[in-house]
Amino acid sequence: MATHLPTFTTRLVKRLVPSQDHDALLGDITEEARHRSRLWYWGQMGAVVLVGSWRDVHGRPLLALRATVIGIATLVVMFAPAVALLRVVRVLSEGGYYVGPYWLTLPSNTIRWIPAFINTVGFAASGWAIARSHRSHGITMLLPFALLVCGIPAIVLVNLATHLGPWIFVTPPRIGPLSSTLSLPVCVLVGGLLGLSPVRKQQQRRT
């Protein structure tokens, strides 16, 4: 395996899980990676992030709980105005509304993609808020909330299975809600990574 690969990924791991001392472990992985495949290397790096995150969360359960509460609170704050916005969009896309001499309307398919947009922004914002409020812990405090969000696709899947039986996997029109909810944990993680990025600039300014 190429020896230049580890430099970037070891930096990434230190960014994602900064609260743990990984120096000896990363040295071991770098040394052993010369005799192993890339798959092994990436698997080991993934394990460093997961095990490190678990240890961080396990060692600070109250902080993890606080992070999860911040995530839920952000969702509530984001979705409260979103419900009002959805009502307006529904009225406008299902006909429209006169405001003085003007006829305000939206394309009829707007109501289909607006919820997905609101979900994406809302869940990304919750990930961002958690990462920003726990910057010294990287993404570790994000994981309990991301796991909680993973429960949403599970609920949707159970709900679909209850109504449709095994046919849920061969009825494409009904899979829409499932695929959109499957993307929610990804939105949380992407929001978290965006929340981490300004730290680097601040650290550079300090140094």
Next chain:
Amino acid sequence: MPAPTALGTNDLMILLALMRLGDDAYGVPIGREVEQAVRRPIALASVYATLDRLVERGLVETEVGDPTPERGGRAKKYFRITGKGVREVRAAKQSLLKLWKGLPQLG
């Protein structure tokens, strides 16, 4: 729920690997020893998690070596089993042997 002093399977395997390796026990050879024993790939991160737990319990002690270029300039961390660790391993062996006796299907 096991008592906090009880050794788990992972703890026992790591401690036995440390005893087999002697003074050359750091992450890579420890990982290889355990991999050979369990016959499947293992995550070095989980090996370190177990080792750190054993260090906290006073069963293992650590020593930092010199940094080397093939490790990206990072130092090795050597692990050594303590006297308390050896006693725990002996006690675990005794307990397992006691349970093992009188089981012809495992003979």
